[in-house]
Amino acid sequence: MGKLLKQSEFVKFIKDGDKLLVGGFGMSGTPLTLIDGIAASSLKNLTIVSNNLGEPGKGLGILLQENKLIKAIGSYFTTNRDAVQAWVDGELEIELIPQGTLAEAVRCGGAGIGGFYTKTAVGTKLAEGKEEKVIDGERFILEKAIKGDVSLIKAHIADHLGNLVYDHTGRNFNPVMATAGTIVIAEVDEIVENGVLLPSEIVTPHVYVDYIVKSNYVKKAGVFVESV
Amino acid sequence: MNQFERIKIAKRIVQELKQGQFVNLGVGIPTLIPDYLGEKKLVLQSENGLLGMGPTPPAAEVNMDLISASKAPITMEIGASLFDSSNSFAMIRGGHIDVAVLGVLQVDQTGELANWAVPGQTILGVGGAMDLVAGAKEIIVATLHSSKNGDPKLVKELTFPSSGIRKADLVVTEHAVFKFEEGTMKLVEILSDISVEELKEITGAEFEYNSEGTDF
Numbered sequence: 001m002g003k004l005l006k007q008s009e010f011v012k013f014i015k016d017g018d019k020l021l022v023g024g025f026g027m028s029g030t031p032l033t034l035i036d037g038i039a040a041s042s043l044k045n046l047t048i049v050s051n052n053l054g055e056p057g058k059g060l061g062i063l064l065q066e067n068k069l070i071k072a073i074g075s076y077f078t079t080n081r082d083a084v085q086a087w088v089d090g091e092l093e094i095e096l097i098p099q100g101t102l103a104e105a106v107r108c109g110g111a112g113i114g115g116f117y118t119k120t121a122v123g124t125k126l127a128e129g130k131e132e133k134v135i136d137g138e139r140f141i142l143e144k145a146i147k148g149d150v151s152l153i154k155a156h157i158a159d160h161l162g163n164l165v166y167d168h169t170g171r172n173f174n175p176v177m178a179t180a181g182t183i184v185i186a187e188v189d190e191i192v193e194n195g196v197l198l199p200s201e202i203v204t205p206h207v208y209v210d211y212i213v214k215s216n217y218v219k220k221a222g223v224f225v226e227s228v
Numbered sequence: 229m230n231q232f233e234r235i236k237i238a239k240r241i242v243q244e245l246k247q248g249q250f251v252n253l254g255v256g257i258p259t260l261i262p263d264y265l266g267e268k269k270l271v272l273q274s275e276n277g278l279l280g281m282g283p284t285p286p287a288a289e290v291n292m293d294l295i296s297a298s299k300a301p302i303t304m305e306i307g308a309s310l311f312d313s314s315n316s317f318a319m320i321r322g323g324h325i326d327v328a329v330l331g332v333l334q335v336d337q338t339g340e341l342a343n344w345a346v347p348g349q350t351i352l353g354v355g356g357a358m359d360l361v362a363g364a365k366e367i368i369v370a371t372l373h374s375s376k377n378g379d380p381k382l383v384k385e386l387t388f389p390s391s392g393i394r395k396a397d398l399v400v401t402e403h404a405v406f407k408f409e410e411g412t413m414k415l416v417e418i419l420s421d422i423s424v425e426e427l428k429e430i431t432g433a434e435f436e437y438n439s440e441g442t443d444f
Contacts, residue, residue: 025276025277025295025297025299025313026295026299027292027299028276028292028293028295028299029293051313075353075354075355075356076352076353076354076355077352077353078350078352078353079353083352084350084352087350087352088350094352096351096352096353096354097354098354098355098356098357098358098359099275099313099317099354099355099356099359100275100313100314100316100317100320100321100356100358100359100363101317101359102313103312103313103314103316103317104314104317104318106314107314118321118362119321119362119363119394120321120358120359120362120363120392121358121362121392122362122392122393123390123392123393124358124389124390124391124392125345125351125389125390126354126358139393156293166293166310167291167293167294168278168291168293168294168304168310169274169276169277169278169293169294169295169310170293170294171277171310171311171312172276172277172312172313173312173313174312175312175314176312176313176314203312219291219292219293221287221290222287222290222292222301223292224292
């Protein structure tokens with residue numbers, strides 16, 4: 001009945017070809033243990049929705065090196081030269097979306113909203129092919145909501161119900177990603193008894209969270225290192 | 229390289245910023261601004277989810293889950309708050325941030341700017357650039373007057389992809405300050421030992437000026 005899974009167990013909830021919503025900004029708030037689990041699996045043809053694809057061989061960059069990905073949807077891929085090269089070689093499809101539009105599209109996906117009109121990117125290359133509408137004299141473009149098959153998020157502390165709190169800016173995309181996946185798996189640093197987290201401090205209520213996996217990583221001297 | 233000019237631009241922009249304003253600083257020259265604020269206090273917003281960003285911590289206190297949008301370790305000022313990315317961009321897009329100070333590849337003589345992609349190269353990163361352009365109440369551009377290969381960055385028409393239809397309000401280079409009003413670029417102040425004629429020669433954009441060069 002509990003939501004706690006071992007790292008070896010969560011991969012069975014993901015299928016070949018799934019669209020994964022992954023939290024994180026750079027390496028911060030990135031579910032590194034879950035990513036390692038996918039890297040070690042036989043999964044393939046995955047689509048990733050995440051702000052970026054980590055760095056070469058780090059974070060989501062590992063999945064690229066392991067040839068797990070066919071498509072990435074996000075706002076900033078330039079920091080991973082492997083992603084740039086894979087795109088140049090035609091091995092990785094990339095859909096570029098402004099960062100705020102990405103966050104709002106996922107928020108809408110989790111909130112039962114089909115899409116939204118935004119002024120971001122109006123008149124730019126990233127608006128090409130998108131419906132434009134003038135509302136109260138201002139130009140907007142239509143962006144569709146984003147949903148996923150599985151959300152992989154990283155929080156700081158969970159209770160056994162799956163309520164989550166985050167570590168400072170490690171929050172970033174995680175709370176919205178937690179709302180928009182059919183199955184939501186949270187990697188956490190620490191698990192506490194129910195009732196320990198104050199209702200007023202909980203950022204992601206447990207209704208959104210299906211499974212919890214304890215992180216294998218700790219922070220040390222400015223980097224994330226494996227603790228086991 | 230160019231550090232003297234970059235600091236000069238940052239210092240000049242500090243004069244434009246008002247005590248207590250909510251400010252988002254883009255990458256490049258804008259990140260130098262906190263070092264030259266003196267007594268002035270701003271409330272800095274970091275788009276990865278923090279309002280009230282403080283300076284770099286000592287090495288022993290670094291938390292890699294407390295970082296800036298440039299992914300550098302930071303601290304929090306008293307009164308700071310943390311939030312998720314969708315809330316952060318609601319703040320930006322919804323017009324709640326007073327000033328965005330942005331680096332650019334080009335800005336044209338109407339104030340339209342390009343700061344995310346170079347033609348002919350892979351276009352794989354936009355980040356929050358377009359959201360800031362669309363949503364901040366005021367946009368100040370911080371840029372060197374010319375690119376590395378000597379091309380003017382203040383141009384008649386953009387040759388790089390636009391970041392949006394919203395125009396900048398002010399541009400500060402090592403040589404001059406210009407403002408944009410109703411699609412016209414106007415010289416506000418000359419910052420280096422240069423005449424208006426010399427400034428015109430190194431500036432691709434056409435701008436208005438008075439006989440002293442500093443009328444507006």
